[in-house]
Amino acid sequence: MSSCMLCPRMCGAERSNGQRGICGAGNEILLARAALHMWEEPCISGTRGSGTVFFSGCQLGCVFCQNYKISAECFGLPVTEERLAGIFLSLQERGAHNINLVSAAPYTEAVLRVLDRIRGRELTVPVVWNSGGYERVETLKRLNGYVDIYLPDYKYHSAERAKKYSAAADYPDIALAAISEMVRQTGKYVLDDDGIMTRGCVIRHLVMPGGRHDSIACVDDIAQNFGTDEVLLSLMSQYTPFYRAEEFPEINRRVTTFEYESVCRKVREYGFRGFFQEKSSAKEEYTPPFDLEGVLPT
Numbered sequence: 407m408s409s410c411m412l413c414p415r416m417c418g419a420e421r422s423n424g425q426r427g428i429c430g431a432g433n434e435i436l437l438a439r440a441a442l443h444m445w446e447e448p449c450i451s452g453t454r455g456s457g458t459v460f461f462s463g464c465q466l467g468c469v470f471c472q473n474y475k476i477s478a479e480c481f482g483l484p485v486t487e488e489r490l491a492g493i494f495l496s497l498q499e500r501g502a503h504n505i506n507l508v509s510a511a512p513y514t515e516a517v518l519r520v521l522d523r524i525r526g527r528e529l530t531v532p533v534v535w536n537s538g539g540y541e542r543v544e545t546l547k548r549l550n551g552y553v554d555i556y557l558p559d560y561k562y563h564s565a566e567r568a569k570k571y572s573a574a575a576d577y578p579d580i581a582l583a584a585i586s587e588m589v590r591q592t593g594k595y596v597l598d599d600d601g602i603m604t605r606g607c608v609i610r611h612l613v614m615p616g617g618r619h620d621s622i623a624c625v626d627d628i629a630q631n632f633g634t635d636e637v638l639l640s641l642m643s644q645y646t647p648f649y650r651a652e653e654f655p656e657i658n659r660r661v662t663t664f665e666y667e668s669v670c671r672k673v674r675e676y677g678f679r680g681f682f683q684e685k686s687s688a689k690e691e692y693t694p695p696f697d698l699e700g701v702l703p704t
């Protein structure tokens with residue numbers, strides 16, 4: 407890789423020469439955790455867990471990120487492509503319903519090489535691309551045929567909020583284009599007889615404090631752009647003021663029941679299929695420990 411253009415930042419970092427991009431990624435694949443994860447949506451975690459692999463770095467700059475230790479601080483351990491393949495296969499062997507790649511965009515090239523080697527032969531469970539939604543369509547096109555399930559966020563309708571809280575004023579347009587490409591690739595969602603997803607898109611939206619009007623506008627955007635039959639919608643209430651949230655007093659609290667319920671009402675009015683979260687999900691324990699589990703050689 408010469409000048410990296412993988413994500414919408416298109417920062418052109420020469421990662422193979424040791425430069426790090428805006429996302430924090432350099433020349434090596436950095437992982438913070440690889441484990442069976444029970445906290446995704448029920449159709450993803452199922453009964454045995456989702457084989458979740460947390461990549462270090464992120465192209466967004468969310469001031470409230472619950473995973474800031476790996477996204478902003480880029481905590482992680484370098485692994486080879488061979489080791490990454492071994493991690494995927496070991497999660498499958500332990501019963502994972504799928505391999506869930508979290509914020510893998512900066513490592514797209516390596517992930518594709520690994521999947522080329524093992525997917526469809528040794529690796530038979532679905533591959534999930536778990537993303538903040540800030541992705542380049544050109545990069546996503548390369549994932550066509552490699553990814554079975556997309557799990558993107560759609561965080562903001564308002565460019566102003568996207569700029570203020572995630573340093574990406576172009577987020578709404580970029581994310582809508584990215585999710586369109588994801589839906590085009592997978593088509594309508596498919597669940598197996600046990601309710602486990604085998605193909606499709608689950609669009610996530612996190613309700614933020616003081617943001618219910620923007621959340622309702624996001625639900626409108628999703629309905630207008632993707633309809634209510636093709637995709638599943640996951641409306642999350644787990645916002646917790648992590649990282650730099652205290653610098654922004656209006657988001658330095660959890661969401662109220664009123665705020666969350668007013669967005670739920672809109673989702674129900676549209677008749678989306680999907681998931682709501684118990685208010686009690688807003689706990690710090692929800693954040694997985696980034697302790698290199700599954701990454702350190704045993």
Ligand code: SF4
Pocket residue numbers: 410411412413414415416417418419421426427428429430431465511512
């Ligand atoms: S993935 Fe990282 S290095 Fe590549 S363009 Fe985006 S921010 Fe820059």
